Amino acid sequence: MTKQWKATFRHIFMILFSLLMVYPVLWWIGAALKDNTEMSSPNIFPSVPQWSNFTKGWNSVPGHSFTDFYLNTFGLEIAVLIVTLLSCTLVAFGFGRLDFPLKNFWFSLLMLTIMMPGQVLIIPQYALFHKLGWVNTYLPFIVPHLLATGAGGTFFVFLLIQFVRGIPRELDESAKIDGCSWFGIYWRIVMPLTKPAIVTVMIFCFLWNWDDFLGHLLYINSVDKYTVGLALRMINDSQSAQEWGQLLAMSLVSIVPATLVFMFLQKHFVEGIATTGIKG
Numbered sequence: 001m002t003k004q005w006k007a008t009f010r011h012i013f014m015i016l017f018s019l020l021m022v023y024p025v026l027w028w029i030g031a032a033l034k035d036n037t038e039m040s041s042p043n044i045f046p047s048v049p050q051w052s053n054f055t056k057g058w059n060s061v062p063g064h065s066f067t068d069f070y071l072n073t074f075g076l077e078i079a080v081l082i083v084t085l086l087s088c089t090l091v092a093f094g095f096g097r098l099d100f101p102l103k104n105f106w107f108s109l110l111m112l113t114i115m116m117p118g119q120v121l122i123i124p125q126y127a128l129f130h131k132l133g134w135v136n137t138y139l140p141f142i143v144p145h146l147l148a149t150g151a152g153g154t155f156f157v158f159l160l161i162q163f164v165r166g167i168p169r170e171l172d173e174s175a176k177i178d179g180c181s182w183f184g185i186y187w188r189i190v191m192p193l194t195k196p197a198i199v200t201v202m203i204f205c206f207l208w209n210w211d212d213f214l215g216h217l218l219y220i221n222s223v224d225k226y227t228v229g230l231a232l233r234m235i236n237d238s239q240s241a242q243e244w245g246q247l248l249a250m251s252l253v254s255i256v257p258a259t260l261v262f263m264f265l266q267k268h269f270v271e272g273i274a275t276t277g278i279k280g
Contacts, residue, residue, distance in 0.1 A: 057246030087148040096164030
């Protein structure tokens with residue numbers, strides 16, 4: 001009976017604590033359905049839900065709808081994901097499997113870049129991209145990831161290296177006997193076996209670039225190239241009287257893609273983190 005009471009008390013405590021953590025999200029959902037007159041109300045949900053906040057907010061930017069901004073964002077995300085996976089897996093394979101001069105030196109230099117704050121690089125990067133004529137394009141986000149140096153690129157390489165090192169080298173030797181090249185070993189053996197780690201990299205890459213408001217604000221100037229984050233900022237500027245319900249409704253919709261990605265890939269994400277930690 002004592003164990004049952006302890007288990008019951010523990011579950012009740014966890015439920016109450018979970019409700020406390022979920023309260024801001026519930027308030028967010030309720031506020032997205034309110035009009036301005038009810039925003040100061042202590043009630044979480046409005047007396048009359050304003051579902052029109054979603055439809056009006058979707059078309060609140062003059063001359064554009066959030067469909068355009070979502071298409072821009074997803075196009076950028078897909079390009080960044082593809083180049084990130086190609087570059088980071090190749091670099092991780094090189095450090096984890098190949099022997100070349102000054103390998104330890106270059107790996108140490110790679111690890112040092114993790115400690116460098118991103119704010120230090122903002123001004124020199126902007127000056128470089130402006131000189132190359134890449135401002136107001138998506139190239140400042142795609143090209144650095146192509147070189148495994150974009151946002152989180154070094155961390156992705158480090159994560160993948162630990163996984164690649166845990167794959168038995170006997171597989172490489174067997175593949176060489178069968179006439180497989182190094183690229184064949186990378187593509188046919190290492191890549192399939194690093195699926196959990198690759199999924200983890202995909203999730204991190206998607207979430208970090210989806211929330212990269214500062215980078216988008218710096219390099220994107222034209223409204224027709226705006227991402228979802230910049231479009232949310234425009235709602236404040238496009239209306240003389242701020243419609244908070246519409247802004248909160250669109251911000252609520254903006255987290256749906258990231259939430260769905262994490263929900264559907266959560267199993268692989270946990271497996272990738274756990275397996276990488278064991279093998280590292």
